[in-house]
Amino acid sequence: METILDVQNLTIEFPTETRVVRAVKDVSFQIQKGESLGIVGESGSGKSTIAFGLFNSVPDPGRISGGKVHFFGGPNFLDIKGETRRKFYWSKISMVFQASQNTLNPLLRICKQVDDIAHAHRLAKNKARAKAFELFDMMHLDGNRVMNSFPHELSGGMKQRVSIGLALLLDPEIIVLDEPTTALDVISQASVLKILNRIRKEREISLIFITHDISVISEVVDSVMVMYAGRVVEQGPAKQVMRYPSHPYTRGLIRSIPPLVGEVDYTKALKGSPVNLNNIPSGCPFQSRCELRIPTCSEIEPPRVQLDNSVEVACHLAKMEATSQG
Numbered sequence: 071m072e073t074i075l076d077v078q079n080l081t082i083e084f085p086t087e088t089r090v091v092r093a094v095k096d097v098s099f100q101i102q103k104g105e106s107l108g109i110v111g112e113s114g115s116g117k118s119t120i121a122f123g124l125f126n127s128v129p130d131p132g133r134i135s136g137g138k139v140h141f142f143g144g145p146n147f148l149d150i151k152g153e154t155r156r157k158f159y160w161s162k163i164s165m166v167f168q169a170s171q172n173t174l175n176p177l178l179r180i181c182k183q184v185d186d187i188a189h190a191h192r193l194a195k196n197k198a199r200a201k202a203f204e205l206f207d208m209m210h211l212d213g214n215r216v217m218n219s220f221p222h223e224l225s226g227g228m229k230q231r232v233s234i235g236l237a238l239l240l241d242p243e244i245i246v247l248d249e250p251t252t253a254l255d256v257i258s259q260a261s262v263l264k265i266l267n268r269i270r271k272e273r274e275i276s277l278i279f280i281t282h283d284i285s286v287i288s289e290v291v292d293s294v295m296v297m298y299a300g301r302v303v304e305q306g307p308a309k310q311v312m313r314y315p316s317h318p319y320t321r322g323l324i325r326s327i328p329p330l331v332g333e334v335d336y337t338k339a340l341k342g343s344p345v346n347l348n349n350i351p352s353g354c355p356f357q358s359r360c361e362l363r364i365p366t367c368s369e370i371e372p373p374r375v376q377l378d379n380s381v382e383v384a385c386h387l388a389k390m391e392a393t394s395q396g
């Protein structure tokens with residue numbers, strides 16, 4: 071299998087007046103051709119920062135303080151600058167930003183935005199427009215109407231689908247979608263998920279699907295990475311992680327999914343709020359919210375251990391269970 075993305079020990083920091091906040095710490099993952107990854111975690115866990123890190127475009131004052139990003143077995147992308155980097159972006163990899171429905175240019179009709187992308191990448195305008203029609207059709211959008219509309223004339227769900235269509239315009243091999251369904255009602259959400267699955271199958275494209283909503287993740291990805299306080303706490307095949315979550319945080323996230331029928335059982339839901347990145351205690355960052363914590367949790371940060379089902383987890387209890395079984 072061809073590895074199309076290899077991320078090793080990505081670490082990203084934001085200096086503040088008093089200290090340096092490590093928003094992403096030692097994140098590593100690989101994606102094989104056609105495979106998709108979900109990144110899940112609560113607000114502030116570092117999901118969007120990872121996405122920006124992949125493209126070496128972390129917003130100021132952030133900086134990548136460590137790690138490597140290799141696309142298609144090439145050199146470290148974090149060392150590549152200027153025009154080469156810009157060309158690579160969109161044509162090989164592309165990103166649909168968080169709240170991307172608001173990142174469309176409000177002053178330009180969609181067709182002009184298509185022309186701009188074509189111009190920037192020296193693609194014939196008519197070819198780009200024909201391609202956009204095809205993609206919008208695939209997104210169940212009326213191409214004529216959409217192309218001649220300003221963004222404010224489209225609904226949120228339509229704008230989200232337009233953003234995904236534009237990101238696919240240059241046939242990228244990987245597309246990063248940051249919270250693509252979060253601002254949508256359930257019907258539009260289901261429609262976007264269905265479209266993403268179709269794109270995955272028909273175009274053999276890889277998705278990196280970022281969301282705080284673990285309930286949608288298993289529908290579109292092969293593997294999942296659960297983030298807490300900038301660290302990966304659990305990582306592995308999505309089906310395994312969803313069926314047999316090993317980290318108490320993952321279990322809490324899954325238990326917090328409201329049931330389709332009946333009442334929400336708040337006693338099972340995840341309690342407390344995410345740890346303050348300015349003040350992470352020593353040991354496990356999740357300790358203050360963990361009902362299973364043991365004294366070691368406040369002393370030593372849990373190392374990652376590989377379980378039998380190909381899942382990796384950073385929890386002292388999982389390590390003990392793995393050791394006692396092995």
Ligand SMILES: Nc1ncnc2c1ncn2[C@@H]1O[C@H](COP(=O)(O)OP(=O)(O)OP(=O)(O)O)[C@@H](O)[C@H]1O
Binds near residue numbers: 084091112131
């Ligand atoms: N521009 C910035 N300046 C300072 N700190 C930042 C900045 N952007 C992010 N951070 C820090 O990085 C952390 C992670 O932010 P990030 O946006 O990656 O989280 P997220 O998981 O995408 O959250 P959400 O689900 O709300 O989108 C934040 O909690 C914050 O401490």
Ligand SMILES: [Mg+2]
Binds near residue numbers: 117118119168248
């Ligand atoms: Mg985000």
